[in-house]
Amino acid sequence: MTTLTLRPPPRFNLPRAVCSYGYFVLPPNRWDVATQALHRPLRTAGGRVVKVVVRQRADGVLVAACHRTVPRADHGALKNQLRRMLRLDEDLSAWHAAHAVAKTQRFDRMYRSPTLFEDVVKTITSCNVTWPNTISMNRLMVEHVGHGGFPTPEQLADFGEARLKERCRVGYRAQRIVRLARDVLAGSVDLAWFETPGRTSDELFEGFRSLYGIGPYAAGNLCHLVGVYDRLAIDTETYRHFCNTHKLTRPKASDAAGLKRLEKTISVHYGRYAPFQFLAYWFDLWQDYQARCGPAWRWDRDTDGASFTASKM
DNA sequence: GGTAGACCTGGACGC
DNA sequence: GCGTCCAGGTCTACC
Numbered sequence: 001m002t003t004l005t006l007r008p009p010p011r012f013n014l015p016r017a018v019c020s021y022g023y024f025v026l027p028p029n030r031w032d033v034a035t036q037a038l039h040r041p042l043r044t045a046g047g048r049v050v051k052v053v054v055r056q057r058a059d060g061v062l063v064a065a066c067h068r069t070v071p072r073a074d075h076g077a078l079k080n081q082l083r084r085m086l087r088l089d090e091d092l093s094a095w096h097a098a099h100a101v102a103k104t105q106r107f108d109r110m111y112r113s114p115t116l117f118e119d120v121v122k123t124i125t126s127c128n129v130t131w132p133n134t135i136s137m138n139r140l141m142v143e144h145v146g147h148g149g150f151p152t153p154e155q156l157a158d159f160g161e162a163r164l165k166e167r168c169r170v171g172y173r174a175q176r177i178v179r180l181a182r183d184v185l186a187g188s189v190d191l192a193w194f195e196t197p198g199r200t201s202d203e204l205f206e207g208f209r210s211l212y213g214i215g216p217y218a219a220g221n222l223c224h225l226v227g228v229y230d231r232l233a234i235d236t237e238t239y240r241h242f243c244n245t246h247k248l249t250r251p252k253a254s255d256a257a258g259l260k261r262l263e264k265t266i267s268v269h270y271g272r273y274a275p276f277q278f279l280a281y282w283f284d285l286w287q288d289y290q291a292r293c294g295p296a297w298r299w300d301r302d303t304d305g306a307s308f309t310a311s312k313m
Numbered sequence: 314g315g316t317a318g319a320c321c322t323g324g325a326c327g328c
Numbered sequence: 329g330c331g332t333c334c335a336g337g338t339c340t341a342c343c
């Protein structure tokens with residue numbers, strides 16, 4: 001059994017960092033409320049699944065216990081995945097300066113996946129579907145395709161659309177997921193491009209939009225997942241939350257002009273936090289969830305964690 | 314540029 | 329148990 005250690009930035013808090021974004025509820029992530037530890041299978045460069053349990057010691061250091069001995073050559077790859085998930089390398093001091101309340105609440109590092117590929121697939125499974133169904137799709141993909149870990153592009157490409165639809169109940173998303181996997185393997189989609197420093201927000205947004213199955217909402221969401229926060233990912237949940245909070249009447253789905261005006265109002269409201277609009281929006285939304293269900297690091301995955309959806313809030 | 318309909322699933326609801 | 333309706337974001341065809 002191998003144990004890895006990582007030194008996080010000052011004031012880093014593992015429960016807050018993990019339980020900061022809905023993807024922490026999606027398999028193969030599992031947050032253990034009793035021990036305040038993250039259980040998460042990762043992959044070595046060779047594709048082998050390594051079950052990892054991450055805890056934070058009293059001195060702040062993160063300890064990742066692997067369920068088996070991992071060759072030293074793979075330590076760096078596992079650590080890099082953990083660094084990405086917890087955004088250990090992001091400098092968010094400007095965000096803290098822009099939002100004093102969020103700083104006090106230690107809301108900054110929004111949880112994400114070990115790879116951008118997984119984040120894109122998870123985003124596709126979150127579109128046009130209720131949250132419990134998103135959880136189910138990810139659980140079935142981990143079970144049937146990834147054999148305990150999140151599926152790789154190779155595994156998804158091999159699995160194929162028909163089986164993905166049938167076994168993992170992803171519906172028409174099967175075509176989008178398998179096409180993404182095959183494009184990544186063929187090299188026609190280079191996900192590393194999106195994580196290269198220096199990309200502008202417009203470049204990233206348009207780049208994500210060019211992926212089949214990624215619309216405006218998904219592209220906005222993916223921008224924050226690569227560390228660019230100046231775009232909102234507006235969906236029905238945004239409408240619900242904003243109208244409730246600001247005592248506005250929510251336009252009907254058929255009222256395109258009303259929805260457009262509402263989007264403008266939302267954009268102006270969060271514009272004061274530029275270039276951190278998404279963080280400010282998510283802070284408000286997350287505070288709202290926690291006001292209803294208690295601290296996120298105490299949520300039960302099968303009850304509280306399964307309840308986010310506009311129609312249930 | 315704007316709009317309508319199709320895509321697909323799970324859950325709620327009425328019978 | 330069965331049928332119907334609904335929520336949800338994106339794509340495509342059409343105006």
